[in-house]
Amino acid sequence: MSKLRALVPSTHSLFVFEAAARNLSFKRAAVELNVTQPSVSLSIKTLEKHCRVELFVRDNRGVRLTEAGSVLYDEVRAGFRRIEQAFERISERGTKYISFAASMSLAAHWLAPQLYHFQQEHPDIRIKVVATDRDVEPDHEIDVTVWVRRRDFSHSNAWFISDEIIFPVCSPTYLASHPQLRCVDDLTHHQLIHSSDAYRKRMGWSEWIELAGGDSSQVRTDIVFNDYQLAFQAALSGEGIALGWSFTNQYHLKNRNLIRPLPDEIRTDRAFFLVANDRLGQSEKTKKLVDWVLAQSEELRP
Incomplete structure (x- = not known):
């Protein structure tokens, strides 16, 4: 049993005290609590x-x-605020977040730099970004996510974002301080940044160079990152050339933080899809987020 019950005559007396202390007036506290002023005075005396x-x-x-x-x-006010926040979190009146699950790289390099625009347009909508190293189903905890699936993928509450197009990317500073690339085979003379995700199948450099018509036998794998997000960051930092994906790299390519040192690209039979949970029809706010993502990625669709 809490010692508080023995320390105060009643919990009601704490509410009366807080109102009187905040207003520094027994009269105004009485009006706020819808009781008489003598009642407030008696509670305080007790x-x-x-x-x-x-x-x-x-x-x-x-x-x-x-x-x-x-x-x-000071302590009662702080305690009341913590209790209020707890009730807000568990009650229907509490702040409701729309949860957006995405890969680490997509969350860091597409969502994070742009979500403030959405927040400015919709200040009443709160977004929780859930970075994950594997695909998750949109359910009672996840409202929206992005999957990469075959181009003919069909799913309720799913929208085509863009084809999966893969190409080399690097920072302008890296390209300025290294030999120019004239063809695919020139890549093997550069520092190639490799990644190998445990739960997402991504095309690697050897496969990409072969599909682009080059010779991959000279590809060196000096450093391999276990998450594409790390390879992406290394490319942004000017450490070498990484493979880039159409949707994931859109923001940094548009802003020239990354550039394409070669025009060559591989278009796979897969595509990016935005997928929402079955409660979409009940949430106008989630619909607004879906519309915003599709609008931000519109240039990627033919």
Whole structure:
């Protein structure tokens, strides 16, 4: 059992005390609590007697907190706020987040740099980005996510974003300080950044170079990152050339943080899809997020 029950005459007395201390007026506290002023005075006197300390100084000009009253008010106010926040989190009136699950690279390099635009347009909508190293089903916890599936993929509440197009990318500073690339085979003379995701199948450099008509026998795998996000970051930092994906790299290519040192690209039989859970029809806010993602990626669709 909490010791609080023994320390206060009643929980109601804490509400009365908080209102009186915040307003520094028994009269205004009475109006706020919809009780009489004598009732407020009695509750405060009962609390003071129980605590064996004066909480208010009473004079002709009104009331003010004593040192003990100030200490108690600070803690009661903070405690009430924490309780309010807890109820907000568990109640229907609490802040509702739309959860967007995405790969680490997509979350960091497409969503994060642009979500503030969406927030400016829709200040009443709160977004929770869930970065994950594997695909997740949109369910009661995840509202929207992005999958890469075969081009003919069909699913309820799914929208085509763009084809999966893969091409070399690097930073302008890397290209400025290294030999120019004239063909695919020139790639093997550069620092190629490799990644190998445990739960997502991604095309590697050897496969890409072969499909692009080059010779992959000279490809070196000096450093391999276990997450594409790390390879992406290394490319942004000017450490070498990484493979880039149409949707994931869109933002940085548009802003020239990354460039394509060669025009060659591989278009696979797969595509990016935006997928929402079955509650989409009940959520106007989720629909707005879906519309925004599709609008932001419109240039990727033919």
